[in-house]
Amino acid sequence: MSTLLMAVPGAAPALSQTCDALQAGPSGRVVAISDGDTVDLDTGLTVRLVGIQAPKLPLGRDGFEAWPLGDEAKAAIEDLVMGRDVTLYYGGENRDRHGRALAHVVVERNGTEIWVQAEMLRLGLARVYSFPDNRSCLDVLYAAEAQGRADRLGIWRDPYYAIRDGGDHQALLEREGGYELVEGRVLNAERVGSRVYLNFGRVWREDFTAVIESAGLRVFEQAGIDPLGFDNAVIRVRGWIESADGPRIDITHPEQIEVLARP
Structure with missing residues (x-):
């Protein structure tokens, strides 16, 4: 996605009307729900709703603190599909290393087809979350997320999920290990060896940087996107905050970047 998609008012779009890049998979009845993006079917298949990340719950992990609104997200998906x-519909790699299906999920309610991922985003109870081997329909999901954010629903009222300032490297370091949306102006886009650095500050050993490694650069090349073209653009990036010469996010595919304004 090369530009920020604006949200459209109303309910989340039906998958059949907005994305024809997917292949239909199996069907089944939802018999259990772990959290806001993971369900179990009566066929024995566990489904991870690809393309979104709902607020996380501990799920038996020692010392893991639930993210705000995790219970609300679980309740919302229970209401939709339990x-x-x-x-299921597939648009890329269809299994993860745990054997879970990576799928888009559609349920029919009162004669209306509901694309569950888009609805969770529209309700403000998930964020877009993608991988280089699963990138189908992300433009529509971004639009649904933007609608939920514009309406200040769910997570978008909670500071825990606030969009971070790319110019505030100290605040970003405090979010190390978290999945964050960070926006700001790229002051310098530079290729050094096999990497491209999108620098949001002048002091590269301290300031926030989005880093594209060689594998990611191949994905950008296949998509026909030159990341050096982000120089001086205002962008929003999303990913996990790491600390290496200041806070950074690793970019593995173009859809992690939304362009908000070009010079």
Whole structure:
């Protein structure tokens, strides 16, 4: 996605009307729900809703603190699909290392097809979360997320999920280990060896940087996008905050970047 998609008012779009890049998979009835983006079917298949990340719950992990609104996200998806038949659609890698299906999920309610990922985003109870091997339909999901954010629903009222300032490296370091949305102006886009650095400050050993490694650069090249073209653009990036010569996010595919303004 090369530009920020504006949200459209109303309910989340139906998958069949907005994305034809997916292949239909199996169907099954939802019999259990772990959290806001993971469900179990009566076929024995566990489904991770690809393309989104809902607030995380501990799920038995020692010392893990629930993210705000985790219970609300779980309740919302329970209301949408619990006990109902759903159909899976695949748009990339269809299994993760745990054997879970990586799928888009569609449920029919009162004669209306509901794309569960888009609805969770529209409700403000998830954020777009993508991988280089699963990038289908992300433009529509970004639009649904933007709608939830514009309406200040769910997570968008909670400071825990606030969009971070790319110019405030100290505040970003305090979010190390977290999945964050960070925006600001790229003061310098530079290729050094096999990497591209998108620098949000002048002091590269301290300031926030988005880093594209060689594998990511191949994905950008395949998409026909030159990351050096982000120089002086205002962008929003999303990913996990790490600390290495200041805070950084590793960029593995173009859809992690939304362009808000070009010079």
